[in-house]
Every structure is written in structure tokens, then in C-alpha cells.
Amino acid sequence: MMNTPIYDFVRSYAASDISRFHMPGHKGVPLLGCEPLDITEIAGADELFEAEGIILESEKNAAALFGTAHSFYSTEGSTLAIKSMLSLVTAKARSEGKKPLIFAARNAHKAFIYACALLDLEVRWLYGNEAAHLCVCRISAEEVESALSAASEPPSALYLTSPDYLGNIADIEGIARVCHAYGVPLVVDNAHGAYLKFLTPSRHPIDLGADICCDSAHKTLPCLTGGAYLHISKNAEREYLESARETMAIFASTSPSYLILQSLDLCNRYMSEGYSERLATCADKLKHLKEKISALGFSVERTEPLKLVINTAKSGYSGVEFAEHLRLRKAEAEFADGEFVVLMATPETKDSDLDRLYSAIAEIKPKAPLSEEDLPLCAGEPSELSIREAVFAPSETVRADSAVGRVCGAPTVSCPPAVPIVVSGERITRSAAALLSRYGVEYIRVVK
Numbered sequence: 309m310m311n312t313p314i315y316d317f318v319r320s321y322a323a324s325d326i327s328r329f330h331m332p333g334h335k336g337v338p339l340l341g342c343e344p345l346d347i348t349e350i351a352g353a354d355e356l357f358e359a360e361g362i363i364l365e366s367e368k369n370a371a372a373l374f375g376t377a378h379s380f381y382s383t384e385g386s387t388l389a390i391k392s393m394l395s396l397v398t399a400k401a402r403s404e405g406k407k408p409l410i411f412a413a414r415n416a417h418k419a420f421i422y423a424c425a426l427l428d429l430e431v432r433w434l435y436g437n438e439a440a441h442l443c444v445c446r447i448s449a450e451e452v453e454s455a456l457s458a459a460s461e462p463p464s465a466l467y468l469t470s471p472d473y474l475g476n477i478a479d480i481e482g483i484a485r486v487c488h489a490y491g492v493p494l495v496v497d498n499a500h501g502a503y504l505k506f507l508t509p510s511r512h513p514i515d516l517g518a519d520i521c522c523d524s525a526h527k528t529l530p531c532l533t534g535g536a537y538l539h540i541s542k543n544a545e546r547e548y549l550e551s552a553r554e555t556m557a558i559f560a561s562t563s564p565s566y567l568i569l570q571s572l573d574l575c576n577r578y579m580s581e582g583y584s585e586r587l588a589t590c591a592d593k594l595k596h597l598k599e600k601i602s603a604l605g606f607s608v609e610r611t612e613p614l615k616l617v618i619n620t621a622k623s624g625y626s627g628v629e630f631a632e633h634l635r636l637r638k639a640e641a642e643f644a645d646g647e648f649v650v651l652m653a654t655p656e657t658k659d660s661d662l663d664r665l666y667s668a669i670a671e672i673k674p675k676a677p678l679s680e681e682d683l684p685l686c687a688g689e690p691s692e693l694s695i696r697e698a699v700f701a702p703s704e705t706v707r708a709d710s711a712v713g714r715v716c717g718a719p720t721v722s723c724p725p726a727v728p729i730v731v732s733g734e735r736i737t738r739s740a741a742a743l744l745s746r747y748g749v750e751y752i753r754v755v756k
């Protein structure tokens with residue numbers, strides 16, 4: 309049985325009659341209920357960014373499960389891991405006195421934009437083809453090949469977001485092959501795909517050739533919100549492994565949550581005991597549910613197994629309307645917009661919840677499609693400001709429909725999906741303003 313050193317330590321500390329003359333201020337007295345288990349980096353509890361005791365032992369368990377050179381814990385989500393990954397892959401360029409350049413698929417989460425601002429990175433966006441939605445950017449290995457072969461100097465890394473918010477998975481294997489032929493590391497935001505490791509065969513980015521990736525454990529595994537991994541491949545540059553911890557420390561709080569660390573720790577044992585089988589059963593049930601929903605006349609997207617994505621616009625409803633109907637029947641969706649509703653399930657989802665969802669959907673009668681013209685993603689129009697300059701410049705909030713010609717400041721897009729339509733430092737064009745309106749973004753931060 310896989311051991312759980314962090315969980316065991318905290319349990320025995322909570323059970324011992326020790327007077328807590330240390331932080332946190334609750335002193336283990338329940339107010340919320342979980343306080344007895346909420347400790348700080350006391351003697352024996354190890355230190356997240358100088359781990360050599362129970363945290364290191366637990367991370368090694370995670371690394372064994374994920375088949376990585378090492379899997380570093382984050383208690384601040386993939387957001388922390390994204391900043392850290394980008395700092396690691398650009399360290400070489402910085403040490404050579406160059407401004408690092410990243411090639412990135414355009415559907416990046418805003419955590420990526422903030423990381424670029426903090427690290428002063430330049431980005432060359434790849435748009436893919438037939439992008440039907442803001443969150444989707446279908447990059448092919450061929451597109452990567454032509455971008456890399458045309459580059460005067462190779463970028464510090466190629467950055468992909470896969471799976472995306474609508475459940476599409478990129479061709480990591482093909483893209484990794486091309487990247488490596490050009491000596492370019494592949495960085496993957498796998499925030500939505502921690503569970504992919506436990507499919508048979510694994511579809512986890514590290515197994516498919518990514519050098520480094522982040523997983524939000526909390527998004528698809530039974531882990532508390534905030535729990536995430538920064539995984540480093542056994543094939544990645546040795547330097548990443550050596551510098552990862554101190555790099556994470558630059559961006560992280562010095563008070564990591566031990567509730568989240570215990571949760572990550574317990575997850576290791578949980579996943580080592582029959583998780584793949586439970587996941588396969590769950591994926592089967594969802595496949596069956598998707599077929600039943602399609603049979604009702606709804607357009608169910610082809611996605612990764614744990615997402616159920618319905619293009620509700622094709623059946624005459626906005627995603628928001630559809631989600632509201634589900635909410636009134638006690639089923640809460642992950643995300644909805646004008647066209648789609650996104651629902652997420654895991655092996656922890658009860659059969660009764662799946663039944664409730666199906667019954668709620670079965671009450672809806674498909675209608676004629678909503679007729680909205682396709683609005684493809686528009687290429688960003690660079691201004692004289694870099695991402696960093698634009699994010700940190702004095703800015704003001706203006707109505708999006710009056711922002712044409714202005715330069716985008718901090719990324720303004722709600723979470724979820726938190727994929728910026730216009731990126732900081734880009735000039736807002738007419739087509740960008742139309743897209744903002746399509747996605748319901750009424751106000752935008754622009755540089756003064």
C-alpha cells in the first residue's frame with residue numbers, strides 16, 4: 309500500500325496533546341471544522357520549497373505514479389506551476405541576455421499572460437485552424453513544424469493548453485516529435501488532464517513527450533481546490549529538475565496549505581488502488597450518457613472522456629439558458645456561454661447525479677439552431693507595448709464597444725474560461741470588439 313507521510317504526520321500531531329504556540333492563529337480550535345488538521349511548517353512537517361522529509365517522500369510517490377523525473381506539489385494551483393514552468397524554460401535565454409520568446413497556442417489561460425508579464429516574455433501566437441471557439445486552438449504538428457522552420461532563432465519553448473476547456477486534446481505526441489527535432493522543449497498546460505495518466509493507455513502529456521507540464525489535481529482528481537503538480541519528464545533538461553523548487557518559491561506563498569498537501573498525499577494512495585478501473589467504469593458510463601443525450605437530438609461534442617460538452621446553440625438554446633434549466637433541476641454545470649454548456653464528471657460522481665442530469669436534459673425539446681454567424685478568432689494586432697509593459701501600465705476600464713484602437717491592459721475575461729480574447733499589449737481591432745461582444749465581455753481594461 310502506498311504510504312501517506314504528510315497525512316499521517318498531521319493526524320498524529322492533531323491527536324497529540326501539544327500546545328500550539330505557532331501559526332496559524334486558530335491554534336487547532338475548530339471554527340470551520342478542519343482547523344485541527346491545518347498546520348504550518350513546524351518541526352517534522354518539512355518545508356514545501358526545501359523539501360527533504362515527508363513532503364519529498366510524498367512527492368516521490370506522486371512521481372512514481374505519474375512516471376516523472378519528479379512531481380512537485382503546488383498548493384496554489386496550476387497558476388503557480390505555469391509561472392514556474394515558464395521561468396524554468398526561459399532561464400537559458402535570460403542568462404544569455406536575450407529577451408525570451410515563447411511560441412504558444414492562442415487559447416492560453418490568463419495565468420500564462422500574467423506569467424509572461426512577470427517574466428517579460430515575448431509571445432508568438434499560433435492560431436491553428438477552424439477555431440470555432442475562443443477556448444479551442446487546433447494546432448497541428450505541421451503548423452508547429454512550419455513555425456519552427458521559419459523562425460530565425462528557436463524559441464525557448466512551445467506552449468500548449470491541452471485539454472482545453474471544451475475537452476479537446478492536442479496531438480501532443482506529434483507536436484513533441486517536431487519540437488524535439490528542433491531542440492525546443494514542449495510545455496503543456498494540462499490543468500484539465502491530471503486523470504489522463506490513469507486511462508489505458510495513458511494520454512498524459514508527459515507520457516506523450518512533453519518535457520514539463522502542470523496538472524490541477526483539484527480539477528479532475530479527488531483533491532482539494534488548489535492542489536496541483538508541476539511534472540518534469542525523465543527526458544527533460546536536467547536543469548529544470550535542479551531549479552524547480554527554488555523557482556516555484558519565487559512565485560509562491562511561504563505558507564503552503566497543509567490541508568491541500570494532505571489531500572495531494574492521500575490522493576496518491578487513492579490513485580494507486582484501483583483508480584484506473586474506477587476511471588474506466590466512469591468513462592463507460594459517460595460514454596453511454598453521451599449517446600443517450602445525442603439520441604434526444606442534442607449535439608454532443610467529441611471530447612476527452614470526463615467532459616460532457618453540448619453545443620446547445622445547435623438545438624436552439626444558449627448554453628447559459630441550458631445551464632439555468634439544469635440549475636433549477638439541481639445540476640450545476642462547470643461552464644456555459646452563448647453556444648456551449650460544459651459538464652464535468654469523475655469517478656466520484658454518483659449514478660444518481662448522472663440520472664438527474666439525464667432527466668433534466670430529457671425535459672428540454674431541441675429546437676431550430678440559433679443562427680449566429682461564425683466569428684473566427686482574430687489575429688492579435690501588436691502595439692508598441694510588450695505584454696509586460698501593457699499589464700503594468702496605468703490603465704482604465706472602458707466599454708468594450710468603445711475600445712477600438714486602444715491597447716489592451718490587464719487581461720479582462722471572466723473565469724471560467726479565463727482565455728483572453730485580446731491579449732495585453734494588443735490593439736483592439738473591430739473584429740476583436742465583435743468577439744468581445746459575442747462572448748459577453750462588456751468592459752475591458754485599456755492602457756491610459
Ligand SMILES: Cc1ncc(COP(=O)(O)O)c(C=O)c1O
Pocket residue numbers: 384385386387388417419469472473497499500524534536724725726
Ligand atoms: C486551462 C487552464 N489552465 C490553468 C488554469 C489555472 O489552474 P488553477 O486554478 O489550478 O490555478 C485553469 C483554471 O481554470 C485552466 O482552465
